[in-house]
Amino acid sequence: MLENYCRYAYFIKPEELSEIEPRLKSGAGRSYRARQMICELLHPKREGGIAPPEVWNKNCRRQGSWYRASEHNGEILVVTNSPLEGRPGVKIVPTDFKLPRRPGPEEIQALAGLPAYREQEPQGWNTIDDFDREQFRLFRQGLLKLGLASPEEAEERFESAFPGHCANHANFIEPRFFLERGCGIIPYSIGSTLQVCSACVELFGLLGDQFDEKLVVLCPGAVVTTGLPRDQYFSVLRDSGVKT
Numbered sequence: 587m588l589e590n591y592c593r594y595a596y597f598i599k600p601e602e603l604s605e606i607e608p609r610l611k612s613g614a615g616r617s618y619r620a621r622q623m624i625c626e627l628l629h630p631k632r633e634g635g636i637a638p639p640e641v642w643n644k645n646c647r648r649q650g651s652w653y654r655a656s657e658h659n660g661e662i663l664v665v666t667n668s669p670l671e672g673r674p675g676v677k678i679v680p681t682d683f684k685l686p687r688r689p690g691p692e693e694i695q696a697l698a699g700l701p702a703y704r705e706q707e708p709q710g711w712n713t714i715d716d717f718d719r720e721q722f723r724l725f726r727q728g729l730l731k732l733g734l735a736s737p738e739e740a741e742e743r744f745e746s747a748f749p750g751h752c753a754n755h756a757n758f759i760e761p762r763f764f765l766e767r768g769c770g771i772i773p774y775s776i777g778s779t780l781q782v783c784s785a786c787v788e789l790f791g792l793l794g795d796q797f798d799e800k801l802v803v804l805c806p807g808a809v810v811t812t813g814l815p816r817d818q819y820f821s822v823l824r825d826s827g828v829k830t
Contacts, residue, residue: 588630588680588814588815588818591630591679591680592667592677592678592679593627593628593665593666593667593677593678593679594665594666594667594668594669594670594675594676594677594678594825595627595663595664595665595675595676595678595789595790595791596663596664596670596673596674596675597658597661597662597663597664597675597790597791598661598662598664598673599661599662600660600661600662602662603636603662606636606664606670607636609670610634610635610636610664610666611634616634617634617635617636618632618634618635618636619635619636619637619638620635620636620637620638620641620663621641621644622641622644622645623641623644623645623646623807623808623811624637624641624642624646624663624786624790625785625786625804625807625808625811625812626811626812627663627665628665628678628789628808628811628812628814629811629812629813629814630812630813630814632665633666633667634664634665634666634667634668635664635665635666636662636663636664636665637662637663637665638662639653639659639660639661639662642654645721645807646721646784646786646807647717648710648711648713648714648717648718649711649783649784649786649787651708651709651710651711652708652711652755652784652787652792652793653787653792654708654710655706655708655709656792658792663790669825674824674825674826675791675825676789676790676791676822676823676824676825677822677823677825678789678820678821678822678823679820679821679823680818680819680820680821681801681819681820681821682819683774683801683819683821684819685774685775685776685777685778685803685817685819688776688777688778688781689753689762689763689776689777693753693762694749694750694753694776695749695753696762697752697753697754697756697757697762697776698749698752698753698756700756700759700760702756702759702760703752703755703756703759703760706759706793707752707755711752714744714748718744719744721807722744722747723744725805725806725807725810726739726740726741726742726780726806727740728806728810729779729780729806729809729810729816732809732810734779734809734816735780735816739780742780747780747781747783748783750776750777750781750782751782751783751784753776754775754776754777754781754782754783755784755787755788755793757773757774757775757776758773758787758788758793758794758797758800759793759794761773763776765801767799770797770798770799771797772797772798772799772800772801773794773797773800773801774800774801774802774803774819775788775801775802775803775819777803778803778816778817779803779804779805779806779809779816779817780806780816782803782805783805783806784805785802785803785804785805785808786808788800788802788822789802789820789822791822791824794822795824797824798823798824799821799822799823799824800821800822801819801820801821801822802819802820802822803817803818803819803820804816804818804820
């Protein structure tokens with residue numbers, strides 16, 4: 587499924603859409619528009635598409651608080667299978683990275699309590715209601731129907747998983763779990779698919795854009811929506827858009 591899989595992602599101003607969308611259609615045949623979830627754009631059969639700002643308020647509306655609090659709020663996300671030359675963005679490709687170990691409860695608590703994380707945690711991320719719990723359940727049930735989760739995993743309660751969601755985002759703000767390569771570090775998702783949430787935050791550069799590379803595992807919603815593998819890590823490479 588992942589042979590030759592590669593996606594590029596960019597944020598553009600709404601007024602730039604009339605210029606960009608024809609380029610998407612020329613490369614992919616047509617431009618797909620995300621409807622309910624940002625990760626729809628990562629589907630292997632969708633080679634080019636956009637997500638208008640309002641999509642961040644749909645199925646993952648609480649998670650969309652990271653977008654609404656970012657410098658990209660109000661911008662359009664573009665995902666394509668070929669680069670848009672001259673534009674800064676990210677390149678997303680599968681990798682064979684495997685999680686060395688999952689942090690223990692005390693390490694998760696420490697990450698989620700980091701001042702650097704708390705300062706960036708957006709308003710609304712902690713506002714959990716029945717809609718969030720139901721979406722969490724539906725994504726878990728979706729994995730179960732696909733044969734990608736056990737009944738026990740599908741029945742996990744939101745409250746038990748949420749601290750790990752916070753810790754995972756924190757690891758891309760002030761990393762505690764990372765690889766070292768050359769003079770830099772490469773932070774990675776600290777849990778499997780079942781233990782992370784809103785992978786779009788890292789995949790599309792809302793968090794961790796200070797690093798040249800990140801290793802990001804897809805969350806349950808992304809796996810169910812795209813058909814991409816559970817626990818698959820993707821290398822997210824920062825691209826300045828400048829030719830050298």
